[in-house]
Amino acid sequence: MTSMIPSSHKPQFSEPSPTPNRMAFLVFSCPSCWTGQEQDVRRIIQALNECLAALPRQQLRKVCSIGVSGQMHGVMFWKTGQGCEWTEGGAAPVFEPRAVSQLVTWQDGRCSSKFLASLPQPESHLSVATGFGCATIFWLLKNSPESLKSYDVAGTIHDYVVAMLCGLTRPLMSDQNAASWGYFNTRRQSWNLEILRAAGFPVHLLPDIAEPGSVAGRTSRAWFEIPKGTPVGVALGDLQASVYSCMAQRTDAVLNISTSVQLVASMPSGFQPAQTPDPTAPVAYFPYFDRTYLAVAASLNGGNVLATFVRMLVQWMADLGLEVEESTVYSCMIQAAAQQRDTCLTITPTVLGERHLPDQLASVTRISSSDLSLGHVTRALCRGIIQNLHSMLPFQQLREWGVERVIGSGSALSRNEVLKQEVQRAFPFPVSYGQDVDAAVGAALVMLQRNFNQQES
Numbered sequence: 208m209t210s211m212i213p214s215s216h217k218p219q220f221s222e223p224s225p226t227p228n229r230m231a232f233l234v235f236s237c238p239s240c241w242t243g244q245e246q247d248v249r250r251i252i253q254a255l256n257e258c259l260a261a262l263p264r265q266q267l268r269k270v271c272s273i274g275v276s277g278q279m280h281g282v283m284f285w286k287t288g289q290g291c292e293w294t295e296g297g298a299a300p301v302f303e304p305r306a307v308s309q310l311v312t313w314q315d316g317r318c319s320s321k322f323l324a325s326l327p328q329p330e331s332h333l334s335v336a337t338g339f340g341c342a343t344i345f346w347l348l349k350n351s352p353e354s355l356k357s358y359d360v361a362g363t364i365h366d367y368v369v370a371m372l373c374g375l376t377r378p379l380m381s382d383q384n385a386a387s388w389g390y391f392n393t394r395r396q397s398w399n400l401e402i403l404r405a406a407g408f409p410v411h412l413l414p415d416i417a418e419p420g421s422v423a424g425r426t427s428r429a430w431f432e433i434p435k436g437t438p439v440g441v442a443l444g445d446l447q448a449s450v451y452s453c454m455a456q457r458t459d460a461v462l463n464i465s466t467s468v469q470l471v472a473s474m475p476s477g478f479q480p481a482q483t484p485d486p487t488a489p490v491a492y493f494p495y496f497d498r499t500y501l502a503v504a505a506s507l508n509g510g511n512v513l514a515t516f517v518r519m520l521v522q523w524m525a526d527l528g529l530e531v532e533e534s535t536v537y538s539c540m541i542q543a544a545a546q547q548r549d550t551c552l553t554i555t556p557t558v559l560g561e562r563h564l565p566d567q568l569a570s571v572t573r574i575s576s577s578d579l580s581l582g583h584v585t586r587a588l589c590r591g592i593i594q595n596l597h598s599m600l601p602f603q604q605l606r607e608w609g610v611e612r613v614i615g616s617g618s619a620l621s622r623n624e625v626l627k628q629e630v631q632r633a634f635p636f637p638v639s640y641g642q643d644v645d646a647a648v649g650a651a652l653v654m655l656q657r658n659f660n661q662q663e664s
């Protein structure tokens with residue numbers, strides 16, 4: 208498996224402690240030029256195998272279809288016919304990655320504003336940001352063309368899983384994921400092939416497009432106890448699958464705060480976004496199902512801002528000769544902020560910039576000596592995350608779209624009472640917390656409801 212970072216850039220490697228959903232990621236940093244974020248495909252598939260192995264065998268035998276979703280925007284490459292090897296020798300048949308690249312994730316920061324400005328204008332309503340598949344491929348083409356030569360297909364990590372399960376020679380991609388790569392026209396359901404070709408882009412790498420909710424193929428072998436021939440859905444975007452799991456009514460908005468933040472509302476059927484991209488627009492319209500769209504404010508600064516603060520405190524403590532667990536810091540700071548109901552301290556938490564403002568940094572203003580406690584700072588951080596979201600998609604706008612209720616989800620929100628209070632304070636709607644708000648649940652429901660309905664009619 209090769210890294211998609213050219214050796215000429217001599218990146219520094221660091222490996223932060225793995226978190227449940229962010230297993231196996233390497234941070235590459237070369238501060239003077241760019242920050243790449245890659246993940247090891249082998250370790251992701253190993254984690255997937257471990258999840259499957261933990262499920263009851265009896266239940267696996269009864270699986271009637273497989274729904275797949277994953278993080279949008281990211282890209283990986285593999286070689287046709289050599290993407291994996293099936294092993295039957297162990298306790299259960301599994302596939303293991305073979306001729307594959309690393310996964311360049313949605314958080315990848317190698318494409319600078321200057322680089323993005325040098326790319327051709329897409330014929331799409333969506334603009335292109337760093338971490339988007341086509342931008343990454345353009346970057347590799349310019350900075351590491353050799354690394355592309357070993358592969359002849361590309362897809363998201365979830366497209367790869369579907370292709371391996373079904374033995375597809377060419378991957379299939381839903382418009383949800385294609386739109387997240389950039390240079391995809393959702394109205395025509397096609398890649399901007401002419402624009403890309405003219406710019407020398409390797410268009411042969413682009414996957415074929417399929418309807419989200421349709422079946423990509425059938426398992427070419429037994430997978431654990433899941434029988435050979437089980438239908439597998441075309442991979443969905445994690446955003447759309449999460450929304451599908453919980454948006455009961457069109458009048459519901461969904462607010463997910465985990466590593467990042469997404470605030471999502473559904474657009475009425477027939478809605479069409481303006482056909483030209485606006486890189487300064489903080490709200491993007493992502494394809495959902497049946498040619499409808501979701502309006503999405505996707506902030507890059509969510510729970511990761513709190514995590515950065517916690518890591519900073521832990522490091523400061525270590526520098527002072529004291530050892531403290533991250534989990535202790537989280538609970539102390541949340542407790543302190545719960546006592547501190549208000550603050551004048553104002554934090555704009557955009558340490559990672561935003562897609563529409565990539566060069567923005569964070570700032571702290573209105574600092575007075577009376578507002579420096581841990582409680583004040585944590586309250587201001589939580590408020591700042593919500594205020595930043597409000598600046599991207601004013602909550603009043605939701606009302607104009609007919610929203611009546613907000614469904615809250617995500618681990619950063621569910622574990623943080625202060626963040627919940629700030630959400631309640633800022634939103635002019637009741638906020639309820641869903642039980643099964645989860646992309647995996649959404650992907651399963653799509654297979655059950657939509658394919659069952661298709662079979663019935």
Ligand SMILES: Nc1ncnc2c1ncn2[C@@H]1O[C@H](COP(=O)(O)OP(=O)(O)O)[C@@H](O)[C@H]1O
Nearest residue numbers: 226228465466510511513514534537618619622
């Ligand atoms: N012990 C904790 N208490 C409260 N919040 C936490 C705790 N640990 C992590 N978090 C918050 O939850 C966020 C998401 O955590 P994590 O589960 O690692 O990511 P994800 O859900 O995106 O995979 C973190 O960025 C952090 O803000």
Ligand SMILES: O=C(CO)[C@@H](O)[C@H](O)[C@H](O)[C@H](O)COP(=O)(O)O
Nearest residue numbers: 278279313445446465466467468505
């Ligand atoms: O970036 C977007 C939307 O543009 C996300 O939906 C993307 O797919 C990423 O998976 C999420 O941002 C990551 O989700 P999380 O870890 O913050 O829950």
